[in-house]
Amino acid sequence: MVKPLKEIKLLPNAVKEKLLITLLLIFLIRIGNFIDIPGVNRNSVLNLTKSNVFIPSINTNLLNSSSIPSLFCFGIGPSINASIIIQLFIAISPNLKKFQREEGNFARKKISQYTRYLTVFLSFTQSFILIFSLRSSLYIWNWTTACELCCFLTAGSMIVLWISEKITKNGITNGASLLVFLNIITSTPQQVLASFSNINIYQLILIFLTYMINISGVIFLQQSVRYIPLMTSKAVLQTSGTKLSKQKTFFPVKLNQAGVMPIVFTSYLLPIIKSFTLFLISNVLHISFILPKVLTQFIYYSTEFILICLFTNFYTLILVDPKDISENLQKTGFFIPGIRPGKQTFLFLEKLFNRQSFIGGIILAINTLFLNIVGLYLNLPSLQGISISSQIIIVGVTIEIVEKIRSLILSDIYQNLESKK
Template sequence: MKKFFSTIRNIFAIEELRTRILNTIWFLIIFRLGSFVVLPGVDSSKLQDASGIFGFIDIFLGGAFSRASIFALGIMPYISASIVLQLLTVAVPYFQKLQKEGESGRKKITQITRVLTIAITLAQSGAYLSTTIPAEAIGLDPFLFKIASMIILTAGTIFCMWLGEKITDKGIGNGISMLIMIGIIARLPKDLFFEISTKGMSGALLTIIEIIALFFVVMGVVMLTQATRRIPVQYAKQVIGNKVYGGQRQYIPLKVNSSGVMPIIFAQSLMFLPALISGLWSDSSDIANYIGSTFSNIFSWQYNLVFGIMIILFTFFYTAITVNPNQIADDMKRNGGFIPGVKPGKQTSEFIDNILSKITLPGSIFLAIVAVIPAFATMAGVTQGFAQFYGGTSLLIMVGVILDTLQQIESYLLMRHYEGMMKSGKIKGRSQNAAVA
């Protein structure tokens, strides 16, 4: 405990770090306050709680979705636009060229992402207003209400995007990820209280067991996020003037889960389609009704079986487009590095690709298991709201964001010659890349 308080004191002793932490808290408070501001003309007492797929979306928005808030769409359209641009950089030569242009190319991609975010928000806001807000809750002319609300929702998303960028620039951690995490955590006290009140005093022991099980699940996710396979790289010695450079051994840390949470996001995006498509024939087909009801329930075994398979496939797909063994091998060869016992060039690329395939398979299976744990938690008697914290996107995002933030704080402490947050080892966040000089 003394070590803990000493670390807290050291953190706030660094003026820049203290300012960044206070800025982050202030921006997050603004974001949470905005999520309670209801759209003009909406009677919040007549709104219904989000359920099914909409309830799942509401988890990431901290309840703003079901409250018809000005931040009802939050940062989600920006994430969708970022995913689209990320895929375009793989498939379209123009975006590949922009990515290789350095800082100027990144600025152009950022501008395109912002414009695409506005377009996606306008489309999603129209669908949101039509499907989630009942007519009896609207106190204005329906046409004027829809136009005004689409503008307000788009402005709300742009403001959230601005907040995220400000947190990244003037705060601590990744701003966009931080906004998502705070929305998820905001629901934890409510869901935990509901879980405890549902079990009552007679189920106090069961509640304690559930919390202990949640602790071990979180530890497992931390291990999945941190696990790496280190490939040794030896650099040849170079004599420049009177000094000798190189000759040291470094490592390429290939992550077991190098794709992060993206496979789950991709899979969930496609899992919305069966319920939406089946709704078109729900009046005339029993099969369509069955598919719609089955895949609208995110806790059904059919949903989770398909969901798990898709996560495994998307893990391989996303790893293939984000980790390029050929580029890693070329960079090593250019800088005089080589893997002991492996020839530089093509054989090095094949060696890295082979290792990457071997570690991606168990990583993808573990990721799929984490994603479907909430369904097993509900079968064990955990309420649906609290079960969402046992796995899936929400838990992976929280663990990843917290590790990234702790990594930044630790780097500040070590840079100012303070003792780190851990006695041994280092905190490794998602942003750590391969150590290829």
């Protein structure tokens, strides 16, 4: 018999354990954000942040509440950037792609190892740029001190990477996405207060409608799925329509296969591009000029638009390789009705994935541009902090967490029912 609803545990032990592990690891992250790097003059750093002196802004946690860079100030950024670079090499190198496809678990471990090595290199490089930019704020400046502080910040980045992997393995959702999610919701209250403190009721209604449209678009992207019918040779030989319908299976293709990762990549790459460009212009080329605000915003938003489209297509083709799928379908005896197995299936899937990722990327980029235009119209630049990038990460991670908890609860219910038989 089926258990009454009141006897079914709302949170099984598996969910409680994963939630507790996730909360504990998040607590460690929050502690690390309040551990200042040693030997820094707080007032001097505060003056630098208020001036126009170049300071690389890697993520929202670069400076903590005391205006001093923290142990975890780079967050998960170096790991994400290293993953982008490694995946780019895999995408453009046939040998690496073949190695990843044929070696299976061994290839995944090797790629993960190389990604960690590159994360260390990127963390140390970004740490050196930061420490060199803050050299006037250090009580003691020499190369030994600089190396020690770089090692301090690099160790913090690797601890964050370890925590992220632990969350992914033992926690409730993907660790990298969750850490970016936490960065957003930590700074959202201040951004909301800064945005909504001096607006009238009509502007508030316009902002509310804008967010409703954007959030609806995000949910549509995350939940829209196209089902491709699959058949087997055995099913084709069936003469009965009833038997044939029972043999049908489907291959799901999401409109946004890449999920939140294109937005994550863009949100981390844009500040680096901006910071590097400013550093190159002011410190290397020694060019001093001021662009009109409208032109600066147009360049920034255009770059964001292009990066979202490119990363959506790029990450989709990495995540779901049409060649691998067509080969696996052929090996298992499945085929798409009306499409020959082999090369034609590969071309069909490649065209389908490109079209889906193109549409998804365009919708993401349009939503981003739409919100930015509303922010410019209302003269509320702080809306950028709670833009479509933040929305899709918040909505995407929330959906992932809810689905993971639901699957664990259903699995626990099914196990209880099986044990009662």
